[in-house]
Amino acid sequence: MATKISARNLSFFYGSHQALFDNCLDIEERRVTAVIGPSGCGKSTHLRIYNRIFELYRDQRASGELLIDGVNILDPQIDVLELRRKVGMIFQKPTPFPMSVFENIAYALKLHFKLPRKELQQRVEQALRAASLWDEVKDKLKNSGLALSGGQQQRLCIARAIAVEPEILLMDEPTSAIDPVATLKIEELMLDLKEKYTIVVVTHNMQQAARVSDNTAFFFKGHIIEDGPTARIFTNPKQKKTEEYITGRFG
Amino acid sequence: MKSKRSITTRKWTDRLVRAFSALAVALAVLTMLWIIGTVIAYGHHALRPSFLINPSRPYGIANGGIANALLGTIAITFGAAAIAVPPALLGGIYLSEYKDNRAITSVLRFSATVMMGMPSVIIGLFVYMIMVVPSGHFSGLAGSVALAIIMYPVIMRSTEDMLGMVPYTLRESALALGMTRTRTTLRIISFAARKGLLTGVLLALARVSGETAPLLFTALFADSWPTNYFGGPTANMPVLITEYATNSPFAEMHQAGWGAALVVMMLVLTINIATRLLFRGQNDGH
Numbered sequence: 001m002a003t004k005i006s007a008r009n010l011s012f013f014y015g016s017h018q019a020l021f022d023n024c025l026d027i028e029e030r031r032v033t034a035v036i037g038p039s040g041c042g043k044s045t046h047l048r049i050y051n052r053i054f055e056l057y058r059d060q061r062a063s064g065e066l067l068i069d070g071v072n073i074l075d076p077q078i079d080v081l082e083l084r085r086k087v088g089m090i091f092q093k094p095t096p097f098p099m100s101v102f103e104n105i106a107y108a109l110k111l112h113f114k115l116p117r118k119e120l121q122q123r124v125e126q127a128l129r130a131a132s133l134w135d136e137v138k139d140k141l142k143n144s145g146l147a148l149s150g151g152q153q154q155r156l157c158i159a160r161a162i163a164v165e166p167e168i169l170l171m172d173e174p175t176s177a178i179d180p181v182a183t184l185k186i187e188e189l190m191l192d193l194k195e196k197y198t199i200v201v202v203t204h205n206m207q208q209a210a211r212v213s214d215n216t217a218f219f220f221k222g223h224i225i226e227d228g229p230t231a232r233i234f235t236n237p238k239q240k241k242t243e244e245y246i247t248g249r250f251g
Numbered sequence: 252m253k254s255k256r257s258i259t260t261r262k263w264t265d266r267l268v269r270a271f272s273a274l275a276v277a278l279a280v281l282t283m284l285w286i287i288g289t290v291i292a293y294g295h296h297a298l299r300p301s302f303l304i305n306p307s308r309p310y311g312i313a314n315g316g317i318a319n320a321l322l323g324t325i326a327i328t329f330g331a332a333a334i335a336v337p338p339a340l341l342g343g344i345y346l347s348e349y350k351d352n353r354a355i356t357s358v359l360r361f362s363a364t365v366m367m368g369m370p371s372v373i374i375g376l377f378v379y380m381i382m383v384v385p386s387g388h389f390s391g392l393a394g395s396v397a398l399a400i401i402m403y404p405v406i407m408r409s410t411e412d413m414l415g416m417v418p419y420t421l422r423e424s425a426l427a428l429g430m431t432r433t434r435t436t437l438r439i440i441s442f443a444a445r446k447g448l449l450t451g452v453l454l455a456l457a458r459v460s461g462e463t464a465p466l467l468f469t470a471l472f473a474d475s476w477p478t479n480y481f482g483g484p485t486a487n488m489p490v491l492i493t494e495y496a497t498n499s500p501f502a503e504m505h506q507a508g509w510g511a512a513l514v515v516m517m518l519v520l521t522i523n524i525a526t527r528l529l530f531r532g533q534n535d536g537h
Contacts, residue, residue, distance in 0.1 A: 051427055053423055053426060053427050056422065056423065056426060058350065058351060081429040081430075081431065082429065083429075084426065084427055084428060084429040085428075085429040088427065088428070089423075089424070089427035091420050091423065091424055091427075092420070093418070093420055095418075095420050095421050095423075095424035097421075097425070097439055097442075097443075098439070098442055098443040099442075108428050111428065111429055111430055111434075112429060157424065160428065161427075161428070164428065164429065
């Protein structure tokens with residue numbers, strides 16, 4: 001299986017505080033990779049380098065290399081807007097824009113593509129179908145995106161992210177603010193989506209990691225302690241720390 | 252257990268504090284009701300259709316109204332809004348969204364706070380020196396400039412606060428889609444905060460629409476329609492109230508002054524209540 005993302009000696013700093021230490025990690029294409037570890041271990045920080053969203057904050061800095069298809073995206077020459085089209089992100093709390101369901105997706109599309117009205121509508125429908133949301137919202141496309149339930153809002157955000165044809169989806173604890181039934185739907189969706197996209201998901205929920213992921217990386221205090229196929233990590237971890245975490249002895 | 256204070260004492264202290272706090276609040280509310288009551292009591296006699304339709308007339312001429320002052324106040328206040336609102340919104344956006352340089356933003360924020368506390372009479376005097384004296388005449392525009400200076404920091408700070416209430420994840424998710432910073436700010440964040448922004452503007456309008464001191468030095472007053480907004484003294488409500496209710500020796504003018512006060516009070520209350528209703532839905536649930 002081809003490597004889509006490759007972190008090489010990735011370190012990260014909040015001002016003078018170092019949060020990640022020489023992370024090295026290969027992420028396989030069209031697979032779900034789960035990133036696990038106790039709170040504050042750097043999981044989200046690591047993920048937030050992949051689309052350079054951390055650059056919103058002035059005192060945050062990454063060093064090392066992050067290769068996507070062999071290209072170091074930390075290179076200042078990289079067009080960050082195009083990078084973020086290719087690398088979509090889903091956040092912990094659903095973040096629909098303050099506009100209609102339709103516009104939420106159409107707006108994202110119009111950012112990157114010039115489309116005639118008709119095709120725009122088709123693409124919106126496609127995205128909503130791909131996020132298994134179409135049947136629930138097809139009669140309320142004009143309603144505010146904020147009027148949907150939490151789980152629907154999160155799937156709307158997923159639809160919005162995949163509408164712009166990304167290759168990678170980053171999910172930062174995508175179900176931690178959502179009820180169990182809606183969580184299940186999103187997990188099923190992830191399994192569908194990995195046919196087309198490379199998915200990296202940060203999760204606190206060990207069962208979720210076991211259910212949805214092909215590979216798992218275990219983070220501890222900014223270091224990647226261990227990574228590999230999920231089945232092996234969960235049944236036969238090589239590192240003592242990994243075993244302790246997975247068996248619930250800390251974290 | 253000698254060292255322990257008795258439960259009874261503590262209970263009574265608690266009750267006492269609570270009672271006095273409630274009393275303090277009641278006092279504030281009562282003062283407000285008293286003011287409203289007084290203005291209504293003295294002002295309601297003046298409220299006839301002719302009072303609202305006719306322009307003010309010089310002392311001693313019958314059937315004077317406040318229509319020119321009402322129009323003048325609207326012109327001066329909206330003029331002030333036209334001058335102050337666009338840059339104040341941008342300033343608020345800068346304070347909230349572009350935290351590139353903490354030192355600069357904190358100096359700007361502090362300056363805005365100082366400006367908010369600046370006595371309005373000083374602002375009136377300032378505009379008098381920079382506009383009225385050089386041009387040789389009072390004008391409605393000068394009044395607008397004075398009110399704009401008062402509104403500016405108020406709107407800037409309320410804009411900053413309202414944008415600050417929009418969760419950071421909304422900014423991140425817009426940027427994560429490949430949106431530029433500018434578009435995120437103008438199209439997503441400002442839009443999410445639109446009710447709050449409008450509220451800030453309306454409250455600032457309500458606040459300056461009754462300002463008197465700055466207008467005494469700038470717009471002054473005239474018994475004519477406010478056609479000379481750019482080049483001459485312009486009728487307005489606050490100065491009319493000051494002149495009629497206190498400086499005039501005629502009883503009917505006192506009454507007209509109170510009537511005008513009642514109209515201004517109703518306008519300000521209406522804006523405040525409307526704002527309140529508007530803001531009740533808040534910013535799209537975020």
